[in-house]
Amino acid sequence: MPGNEVTILRIGHRPERDQRVTTHVGLTARALGAKGMYLAASDKGVVQSIDDVVSRWGGNFFCLDNVKWRSSIQDWKAQGGTVVHLTMYGLNLPDVIDDVRKCENVLVVVGAEKVPGEVFGLADFNVAVTSQPHSEISSLALFLDHFFSGQELRNEFSGSRIRIIPSKAGKQTEEM
Numbered sequence: 001m002p003g004n005e006v007t008i009l010r011i012g013h014r015p016e017r018d019q020r021v022t023t024h025v026g027l028t029a030r031a032l033g034a035k036g037m038y039l040a041a042s043d044k045g046v047v048q049s050i051d052d053v054v055s056r057w058g059g060n061f062f063c064l065d066n067v068k069w070r071s072s073i074q075d076w077k078a079q080g081g082t083v084v085h086l087t088m089y090g091l092n093l094p095d096v097i098d099d100v101r102k103c104e105n106v107l108v109v110v111g112a113e114k115v116p117g118e119v120f121g122l123a124d125f126n127v128a129v130t131s132q133p134h135s136e137i138s139s140l141a142l143f144l145d146h147f148f149s150g151q152e153l154r155n156e157f158s159g160s161r162i163r164i165i166p167s168k169a170g171k172q173t174e175e176m
């Protein structure tokens with residue numbers, strides 16, 4: 001995937017109820033080729049869970065909490081990056097993915113509770129993964145798979161302490 005980098009911005013996170021889903025947003029992003037996740041809330045529990053996975057399973061995925069969503073988006077654009085907001089109200093993924101793929105530094109914004117209307121205007125692309133309501137995890141997974149054209153499924157994660165030996169049946173792992 002030369003040149004193509006994707007980073008996630010998770011907004012609307014409520015620590016008392018979204019911890020598990022936000023952690024899964026981060027783990028999905030990591031597994032499917034994103035570079036890291038900014039979290040627009042304070043939640044060291046999410047950061048710790050993701051860092052634990054990275055230290056065991058490898059790669060360089062980062063998770064940073066306490067960012068301000070508005071300035072993160074504005075700074076990203078000021079530095080020449082592209083902002084994609086995943087929303088069921090946007091243009092359908094297959095209709096825009098070729099244009100998004102031409103952009104090298106993509107920040108993908110996913111919400112939790114109701115997303116502020118301002119985000120729609122700040123985004124370069126409002127992208128729907130179908131015009132039906134579902135989840136930030138499923139929409140992010142499909143977006144990343146389309147963005148990377150499925151090649152992310154073959155990614156290797158360097159520096160892992162454990163790795164799975166894919167097997168037809170049973171569980172095989174190797175401690176490094």
Ligand SMILES: C[S@@+](CC[C@H](N)C(=O)[O-])C[C@H]1O[C@@H](n2cnc3c(N)ncnc32)[C@H](O)[C@@H]1O
Nearest residue numbers: 086087088110111115128129132134135136139
């Ligand atoms: C559970 S939804 C809540 C959305 C909220 N009710 C609203 O109106 O903004 C959480 C997030 O999942 C993502 N999402 C859900 N369905 C989607 C879809 N069909 N296409 C793209 N993103 C979607 C969006 O990023 C959304 O902010």
